[in-house]
């Protein structure tokens with residue numbers, strides 16, 4: 001049992017399947033009381049039933065949606081101690097990202113970035129007011145530290161998600177708000193299955209089961225580490241990008257060429 005999680009009131013968004021489901025299952029195993037959110041109400045109910053949690057279906061990407069979810073979750077839990085802002089979409093659509101229409105960019109931005117801003121806007125003032133603090137965990141992606149071959153909206157929004165998590169940690173960390181950013185490469189979920197020709201590339205360093213992401217998150221929470229890197233090799237890529245950005249970009253361009261030759265976007 002991890003003391004930072006045992007007995008806590010925890011919300012996981014996008015927990016009807018995939019990484020969110022694995023986080024919810026693991027939180028329950030850690031002795032937390034868990035609210036399972038998802039857009040897909042049936043999946044949210046099924047996971048909640050499996051772990052003895054509370055289903056709170058709903059769309060966390062809008063202000064009204066996330067307020068409703070946080071309201072119902074607070075009723076169920078008494079207090080939200082930990083919030084996993086996990087729901088995300090890829091928005092790639094298999095086309096040249098430069099031509100991605102504005103409404104798709106807006107949608108991806110809403111789910112992958114603004115959902116986190118809107119949730120934190122509700123939760124952080126409460127955590128500061130009652131003096132007990134809280135924990136905000138963003139599921140970003142290695143695409144938010146490096147870049148994502150293929151999808152500009154995914155890369156850009158995941159960079160923004162990491163940026164927002166960093167800002168939150170810098171601004172409120174000394175006042176009791178702990179923040180973590182989960183940054184995996186390929187994980188065996190429906191999102192990866194739907195990645196089409198990019199699936200092989202994303203699985204290059206091995207696609208992990210979602211439970212491994214939950215393990216890495218719990219370890220980082222226990223150790224007080226901001227970055228959660230279920231694929232440890234990402235730390236090396238991130239360091240290489242910082243140390244010599246042009247060299248790193250050159251390597252990424254070669255990777256893009258290989259993808260182009262293989263017929264992916």
Ligand SMILES: NC(=O)c1ccc[n+]([C@@H]2O[C@H](COP(=O)([O-])OP(=O)(O)OC[C@H]3O[C@@H](n4cnc5c(N)ncnc54)[C@H](O)[C@@H]3O)[C@@H](O)[C@H]2O)c1
Nearest residue numbers: 014018019038039059060061087088141186187189190191
């Ligand atoms: N699978 C990967 O390879 C991978 C790698 C890095 C990061 N991630 C990130 O992990 C997170 C979870 O992804 P996954 O792989 O489990 O994907 P997934 O598509 O299997 O599951 C995502 C879940 O989120 C739900 N959801 C989507 N929009 C929502 C909204 N507005 N409100 C509530 N629920 C919503 C979906 O219904 C779905 O159940 C995402 O943020 C994703 O970007 C995934």
